[in-house]
Amino acid sequence: MPLYEYLCDDCQMRFEALRAFSQADDLLPCPRCQSKRTKRVISSFAAFSKTSEETASRSLGGNPCASCSADSCSTCR
Numbered sequence: 001m002p003l004y005e006y007l008c009d010d011c012q013m014r015f016e017a018l019r020a021f022s023q024a025d026d027l028l029p030c031p032r033c034q035s036k037r038t039k040r041v042i043s044s045f046a047a048f049s050k051t052s053e054e055t056a057s058r059s060l061g062g063n064p065c066a067s068c069s070a071d072s073c074s075t076c077r
């Protein structure tokens with residue numbers, strides 16, 4: 001089950017919750033002030049994964065060294 005990060009609009013508290021993917025956008029009350037004005041935020045980890053995915057797909061496009069899983073090697077540099 002993935003870990004999601006939420007931000008409370010009322011007290012600005014960030015909190016995390018393990019939720020099923022289908023429940024990720026469901027309302028989750030703030031554990032501190034019980035406010036229901038919370039929203040899901042993209043964690044830095046998720047943003048990092050997205051960046052590396054984009055980098056990987058970009059190198060797949062015009063990279064002659066397709067079998068090389070490293071960012072650079074003597075063949076594809």
Ligand SMILES: [Zn+2]
Nearest residue numbers: 008011030033
């Ligand atoms: Zn709150």
